[in-house]
Amino acid sequence: MTTNQLIQNIQKKKSFLCIGLDVDLDKIPPHLLQKEDPIFAFNKAIIDATHQLCVAYKPNTAFYEAYGLKGWKALEKTINYLNENYPEIFTIADAKRGDIGNTSSMYAKAFLEDLGFDSVTVAPYMGKDSVEPFLAFEDKHTILLALTSNEGAFDFQTKTVDGKELYKQVLETSKTWSNSQNLMYVVGATKAEYLADIRKIIPDSFLLVPGVGAQGGNLQEVCKYGMNSNVGLLINSSRGIIYASNKEDFANQARYKALELQQEMEAILHK
């Protein structure tokens, strides 16, 4: 998917919501556990109920790997279901991968080509040759960790590197890499006050913003400091939407939670 297609879809749906498909069998409605593939059954119901309200879905691979082979199979079925039924949806493999060049190429092919995701999240610690293999895929997107939503972000990311915080070094350095037009960045909603500075470095890039809801981030603050003329934001909510209820009506309850966020977004876009 091109960035323009994503922007058009945001305008059409009046939403820049991304729903995190972080499926935990201990949290989904117990009646689904009887199904042949409970993880996929859960995802399919959530997707069918919410796809009109969001522009992106983001399965975090940890939740699928935790179930071994059946988890990996459910991930494949989920991305195939999305690509076949809702091709306008932007898909994100939240995998936080990164390795030396020839090995990163294997990850890039796995997620962007074989599984067919539109994008994948990548960790920056190993530098240029660990990220460029992902950037090489046309009309695909590499979402680089910049400033994450967790407390550990203050261990290294905000430390001063050669006169500038590490996350700013990551932003600036990454702009010099081949095919950097395919970059987006992860910036946690819990760090909204940093967004004004971040926008000075990457005014046009899309930001994937996790941490609204369960982690305490605030949508209004994120938009105030992070929005650009093309919106430029994908706001992720996972637990707050998908675990709204663990009863038979879970998908409907998830839809209500997604609708609340979509309406808040529509009001912001209208301003």
Next chain:
Amino acid sequence: MTTNQLIQNIQKKKSFLCIGLDVDLDKIPPHLLQKEDPIFAFNKAIIDATHQLCVAYKPNTAFYEAYGLKGWKALEKTINYLNENYPEIFTIADAKRGDIGNTSSMYAKAFLEDLGFDSVTVAPYMGKDSVEPFLAFEDKHTILLALTSNEGAFDFQTKTVDGKELYKQVLETSKTWSNSQNLMYVVGATKAEYLADIRKIIPDSFLLVPGVGAQGGNLQEVCKYGMNSNVGLLINSSRGIIYASNKEDFANQARYKALELQQEMEAILHK
């Protein structure tokens, strides 16, 4: 496996060799492609031929994920084969994972408990709460990326952070985390001259050292600067051993390459 068991095995085998099981179907002997599971057939043959000469095996998960479900299945079969037949071997999931706390817990459980690896490689960018869930597993080991073997290591890892290079900050900060006795570190063989400084910060920790062979690292240099009184090194070679031949005799040829390195290591240990 405890660190003491690893040290005893190094002394017994007179080897601190780790063999990287980075299986690429384009590089393995063509006759194996007829097998039901070519990846596992290759690994089994390599392991059976080399297990007396090494103390560790390290599959890089990228190579398995690249083959989707069948790759993940081959990874499971490989770790099960190692644990059942050669329990004295130290096993490393080279996965370079890391996420916010509750999500890192899923990765830790997947690799250390469900798959049953002795250790997993982890990226430090997201800080303390992204690593501690791995450290919580008793008699398991978390191998933190410090200074990697690739060119991109110079993008951020060697930059000066608050008066000290980032990789040194990672080493020092990580020592303060809960269960830090379960930490080991990745230091690339191509950066041997940095090892003396690294040993000042972490004199006792084991280092996983990739990059000898195909990537140009030198074993003698690594040992000169990096070895401690318990050896403290696991030297990894992947392509140089496993792709020594792509003919019927591939396992034997791999054995010769492993033997060369083991003998070089035995001579170093004897000094």
